[in-house]
Amino acid sequence: MIPDDLQDDAALFALGALNAEESAAFEKTMSGNAELRxxxxxxxxxxxxxxxxxxxxxxxxxVKQRVLREIxxxxxxxxxxxxxxxxxxWLPWAIAALFLVFCGILAVDxxxxxxxxxxxxxxxxxxxxxxxTLASPNGEQTDAKVTVAWQPDRxxxxxxxxxxxxxxxxxxxxxxxxxxxxxxxxNAGVIHVDADGVAHVRFRxxxxxxxxxxxAISLEREGGVPKREGPIVMIGNV
Amino acid sequence: xxxxxxxxxxxxxxxxxxxxxxAALGMPAxxxxxxxxxxxxxxxxxxxxxxxxxxxxxxxLYSLAVRMLGDATEAQDALQDVFLQIWRRAPSYDADxxxxxxxAMLMTRSRVIDRLRARGRRLRVVSSMDDVNENAGSVDASxxxxxxxxxxxxxxxxxxxxxxxxxxxxxxQAIELAFFNDLTHHxxxxxxxxxxxxxxxxxxxxxxxxxxRIAV
Numbered sequence: 001m002i003p004d005d006l007q008d009d010a011a012l013f014a015l016g017a018l019n020a021e022e023s024a025a026f027e028k029t030m031s032g033n034a035e036l037r038x039x040x041x042x043x044x045x046x047x048x049x050x051x052x053x054x055x056x057x058x059x060x061x062x063v064k065q066r067v068l069r070e071i072x073x074x075x076x077x078x079x080x081x082x083x084x085x086x087x088x089x090w091l092p093w094a095i096a097a098l099f100l101v102f103c104g105i106l107a108v109d110x111x112x113x114x115x116x117x118x119x120x121x122x123x124x125x126x127x128x129x130x131x132x133t134l135a136s137p138n139g140e141q142t143d144a145k146v147t148v149a150w151q152p153d154r155x156x157x158x159x160x161x162x163x164x165x166x167x168x169x170x171x172x173x174x175x176x177x178x179x180x181x182x183x184x185x186x187n188a189g190v191i192h193v194d195a196d197g198v199a200h201v202r203f204r205x206x207x208x209x210x211x212x213x214x215x216a217i218s219l220e221r222e223g224g225v226p227k228r229e230g231p232i233v234m235i236g237n238v
Numbered sequence: 239x240x241x242x243x244x245x246x247x248x249x250x251x252x253x254x255x256x257x258x259x260x261a262a263l264g265m266p267a268x269x270x271x272x273x274x275x276x277x278x279x280x281x282x283x284x285x286x287x288x289x290x291x292x293x294x295x296x297x298x299l300y301s302l303a304v305r306m307l308g309d310a311t312e313a314q315d316a317l318q319d320v321f322l323q324i325w326r327r328a329p330s331y332d333a334d335x336x337x338x339x340x341x342a343m344l345m346t347r348s349r350v351i352d353r354l355r356a357r358g359r360r361l362r363v364v365s366s367m368d369d370v371n372e373n374a375g376s377v378d379a380s381x382x383x384x385x386x387x388x389x390x391x392x393x394x395x396x397x398x399x400x401x402x403x404x405x406x407x408x409x410x411q412a413i414e415l416a417f418f419n420d421l422t423h424h425x426x427x428x429x430x431x432x433x434x435x436x437x438x439x440x441x442x443x444x445x446x447x448x449x450x451r452i453a454v
Contacts, residue, residue: 004442011442016347017416017423041336046449048340050417051298051347053399054305058297063314067292067321068285074325075283 002036010036014043069113076105132215134236144197146234148175148215155208159191159215161199167219174220175203176228180211190224191217212238273338281328292321295339298395299346306350306418316353320346351420401451409444412437 002010006029012018013026030036134146143163150157159175167173173193176185186205193199216235218228273294279287299320303313323345331341402410412430415421421429427437 004439008438008442011445012416012423012438014445015413015416015441016344016351017421017426017441019422019424037334041334042449043445044336044344045340046445047417048336048343049398049448050402050413051302051343052395053402054301056297056395057301057304059300059314059317063300063317064289064292064296067318068289070318070322071285071288071325074322075285 002033002039006036007039010039011043014040014047072109072113073106076102076109130238132236132238134215134217134234137216137232137235144234146217146236148236150212150215150238152210152212156202156204157188158202159199161191161193162197164193164197164199166195166197167193170222171219171230172222172224173217173233174224174228174230176216176218177205177209177212178214178216179205179207179209180213182207182209185216185228187224187226188215190220214238270337270339274333277324277328277331277338280325281331288321288325291324291338295342296321298339299342302343302346303350306347307353312353313350316346316349319349323349347417354420398448401448404451405444405447409440409447412440413444413448416441 009018009022009026010030013023013030018026030040130150130152132148132150134148136142136144144165145160145162146164147160148157149160164173173191175188175191177188178185186207186209188203188205189201191199191201191203214235214237216232218232219230221229273291276287276291276294280291296317300313300317303316303320304310307313307316320342324342327345331338335341336344402413405413412426415426415429416423423434423437423441426432427434430437
């Protein structure tokens, strides 16, 4: 059993809240105590989870491209370094030759990477998709989780619903795209939620929706309606 | 091959067989197992695995960097540093010390703190966690699978945030001051005008509760 004061230190160590001297002393204690190391691991997991609590953001695609370029260069350099010989007579010539080869490889690799990056930009659906989380319009707390992934260039999307209450007898949920170019919300289809409150549906609005400002779900008559009549139960701005 | 690399490769072999077994049985492998296998492939210099790991981790790591640095451009530079570190340090990753996610998250925090110290700027005071979920859903995504994955991550973030918010305010405050503001327990005690022992106990109890609730 680990005493409380050591557990205190384990928590502080995991959070980086010990000073340098205390940290070094704790590391020494920890090195000979497997149970303590286990506690530190648990504390680290909890500490890292705190990092999840910040608002979610995605880095621009170019950061990934920069990182991939860097590691490709490192990998290449490592390979070249690994093949160098230690023979003293022709070492300078070998280095010069390797350097030339390395430059050639870099040039070829750069061209290849540029091609790959161009393809990546073209193919990456991430850059063309917007994710929208829907919530109750009046701010009420609800268990329902509704997410829409929308691709304007394809004019299609996917809606994922969890914990949604049943629509009720003779009723259906209906999805709408609120578009700046249309006076009325555009019908995006009836959503059938199963008995567990789950739905995962690909949808396509009835009309072209190039400037979608929001997605909304209303409660309508069974089978849906061409123009919204019922109350909005969930809405999310794009 | 180094002992560390051998160890990682050994873990990778075990993990791979378990993941394959899970797949054969139609059971999903845990995210932690998948991460470990991917990192083991990165350790053997697999760029495709590295790209997958980037896709999985970059969002949460970048979000933390933006939050702490308060500057998107600098956060992008920090993220680049972190992923280069991941590439270089993958062979020495020790699964006994932390999960891959935690390893990367704490490495990000450390790199961000280095940057803040280097520029001698005060850490941005992190605002209350009550208002952070407003932007939680507004992220890019792709088609169904990516959308579902992102939604899962957002749900996970909401769950962790909710658990953090359930902690007593004094425990939460002490933990946030340590994590986001890089204060030692001495500095936290001085700032909150509380005895050192009280602060230590608050942090330990808070982290333990957080871990218990997340593990449920």
